Amino acid sequence: DADVTQTPRNRITKTGKRIMLECSQTKGHDRMYWYRQDPGLGLRLIYYSFDVKDINKGEISDGYSVSRQAQAKFSLSLESAIPNQTALYFCATSDGTSGSETQYFGPGTRLLVL
């Protein structure tokens, strides 16, 4: 079984709809992250959480919110989707202990906003 899973894998929605992307991990890591990837722009950090009670904005948090329901679960919500939020979204986890900042990525969610 995959260590980091994301649901759904693909989603088509309409402008103005609220949607939630979910991420679960079995790695036992405290740190979780949400990124979006657009062609030519690389991966950009949306939100990150260093433990269950910690939520931090990344470089492009506008229009997004997150919830850390448990150590293993980190959800990303688009309150009112817009077309420029069409992108590939990745969740990632890391151990966070000294020397272990390597991040491990889920398979991604491809989102299309019409």
Added chain:
Amino acid sequence: GQNIDQPTEMTATEGAIVQINCTYQTSGFNGLFWYQQHAGEAPTFLSYNVLDGLEEKGRFSSFLSRSKGYSYLLLKELQMKDSASYLCACSPWGKLQFGAGTQVVVTP
């Protein structure tokens, strides 16, 4: 803030060697990562350098010079399956800041 630069695309022949350069300007530097990403798939970890010098791992090697803000990823004995995007990332304050990626195309 962070600024990470790497070439957009490189082409090389199967069996050859390719070197992907990455320059960075960042505050709170705590290491340099390289990831491989095949089209439509998740990035996968390749290497991590925190000290100056060369780290070798099979066909892949990564080099870091902290004083110069410079790293490279060396891919030897290229195989067709190495065609992918290679992402350079800096690690400031427990987060990763990614470059836009270098698309490597391996030709027969």
